[in-house]
Amino acid sequence: MTSNRSAHPALIALGAVGAAGAAAAVWGIGIERYLFTVREATASALAPGSAPLKVLHISDAHMAPWQHRKQDWLASLAQLQPDLIVNTGDNLGHRDGLEGVRRAFEPFAGIPGVFVHGSNDVSEPSPRNPLRYFSGPSKRHRKAPELDTAAMDSFFTHELGWTDLNNTAARLEVAGNTVDFFGVDDAHRDWDRLEDLPAAIDALGPRPDGASVIGVTHAPYQRVLNDFIDLGADAIFGGHTHGGQVCLPGFGALVANCDIPLKQAKGLSTWTHDHRTAPLNVSAGCGHSIYAPVRFACRPEATLLTLTAR
Template structure:
């Protein structure tokens, strides 16, 4: 008997076409749509002394600003309508050598609101072209001198500090008053570049705390490495703020964990509000997924650009 032959068409070409169509649709969504779907992530934390009025904290991170990004600038500027009492900026503000021009349009409405800021590497050097697939293989090189075009960090710090009135916490401490509260804060420069100097903070904090008791103590870092979070917890932070991760930037829809974080934080804590435990203490940790992206990786998928508004209330 001769062998039978099948006349049914192969499903392989159809499957390949369907997979390709899904890939194209995902790329179009991530590049042309979702990276412009700015959102506010809202949280409430009962961590203030009893009887305190609520404190509204606006957390901004990773703007990676370029001068032509007008939609992002307008959206950030409108955040002033939330009437925050305090602004926390966790770095990577600039994404282009002329990014400060766009940053002024975005941040000027926040002028006069007390705040703190730290640096990411893109507050010192401009981004450079890289293979975006390498991001999925693990954290990028964390040490050494970046081989990129230098940015005018002094001009940035002058704007954030002298014009907006925010305190520089790069390996430093500071204190402000907001909503009738004394708020002490400490921070480090970009831990991803090993620019952090945790060891210098304890004596600075001792001197700061010798003046008067704080109602709230905040730890601020760009890159939320475990060593930084452990150190901040040991130093008595009541709440910690970080950025850097972009929330993974590209995520699986519905997954609670990022695919990557570009640092050693657990992937489930690479975005949003969680808690960090160390040395018998459990401290709220807010990691912002950020407002932007490198101009060389203009995509967001299942991870919208964001700011956070945390309302801190009194403990019961």
């Protein structure tokens, strides 16, 4: 005698959840983190009468030497012929990461660029419990081995011709436009010295008529964004958030690892402070920590942002 008994509904549901989780892990670890994309956007930010400025915003490469697909993709972006590169940090992701960074960025030599540091440009990444990000911005719990930041900076400044904006300001001529830049070192590690910026800006001399102003930060903390607005930024660039890295489809980022509103953790939005508003572009970045090799509903990206006259 035989009998047919239906499986318990709870077991069926549990099996379905497990299968969905496994499929999501396969997608996020094995597929999506390699689906590099260029996000294109336009924002009115430059002084009236300015020529359009095509800006390639690159962030959070977290480069390891074996990541050849990412290196090849980044190198290919030179074909976009941007007028300006804005690099918002965390380029290194391994003690030998500069090898991959050089391979990725060498085609940009001669294109004007600016950069700031993230913490992983200074110290090696370390394993972390990802659940801790849900309790607020991550904290540094132990001293990690230092990276060769000076060698990376030398490559950027002397070989590529980029300008270091860590807690300072600079004036550049870009595609026929005079642009004043200022930036800060990683605010996530409290390395930003916002109090130094007014003097650095004053040292540039009187701002020419028709000049535009761009602020650059790695971590887009609200205190930094507010000060940038107060200092006259016409546009602001940030990174650090990874766009949430693992997102909920239809909702977006679940964490930002800083105090920026989650809805602004990725993409082009605006930031308003004291009755003044400027475009804000936060890059989701093109990499990840070697200890968290996953992207879900948040493709690795660079941004081609065309700034136009207001």
